[in-house]
Amino acid sequence: MxxxxxxxxxxxxxxxxxxxxxxxxxxxxxxxxxxxxxxxxxxxxxxxxxxxxxxxxxxxxxxxxDDSTKIVAARQEKADKEAADKKAAEEAAAAAEAAEQQRLADEAAAAAAAEAQRVADEQAAAAAAEAQRVADEQARQQYVAPAPAPAAAYYPNCAAAKAAGAAPVRIGQPGYGTHLDRDGDGVGCER
Known part of the structure; x- marks a missing residue:
């Protein structure tokens, strides 16, 4: 008016x-x-x-x-500033939410990668253990025991024991003698 x-x-x-x-x-x-x-x-x-x-x-x-125009302009400026502040706060909240979602996704990806690495390590260890077990089993099956020496064997020297296929001669085996075991460790003709 x-x-x-x-x-x-x-x-x-x-x-x-x-x-x-x-x-x-x-x-x-x-x-x-x-x-x-x-x-x-x-x-x-x-x-x-x-x-x-x-x-x-x-x-x-x-x-x-003039005074009315100033007051109306000041109110409009204040309303504009409040709207801008509200918008900035909403954008900051949205950015914080997005950052939190990204952090959670990164943590989930890191946990999944760590779990996959753990499973892969366990599988590799199990495969290595199985391979070792199989190799040991094959080695036991391939082991050929030396031919037993005759029950009443006597070897005058290591050359005779080697020629008979009895070297090395261990204590308690037929043909063992202290004259064949120079170092006294219970194994004769070990060289």
């Missing part, structure tokens, strides 16, 4: 029961002279344009158009 009012008088708005604003009645001596602004009317240096604007407390007050 735009009204041209002389600078000397400022009307005070009041709220009616329906919430609309009406001019308070003033004494005739202080009543402002109000005229509707027409497109052809040019404001003079003696007149100021007042507008009714809601203040920070939510009450409607009369103020100059």
């Amino acid at each position: 735009t009204q041209t009012v002389k600078q000397s008088a400022t009307p005070t708005p009041t709220r009616s029961a329906k919430g609309s604003t009406a001019k308070a009645k003033a004494s005739p001596s202080s009543s402002p002279t109000t005229t509707k602004a027409s497109p052809a009317a040019t404001p003079t240096a003696q007149s100021t344009v007042y507008v009714c604007t809601e203040n920070d407390n939510g009450k409607l007050v009369w103020m100059t158009k």
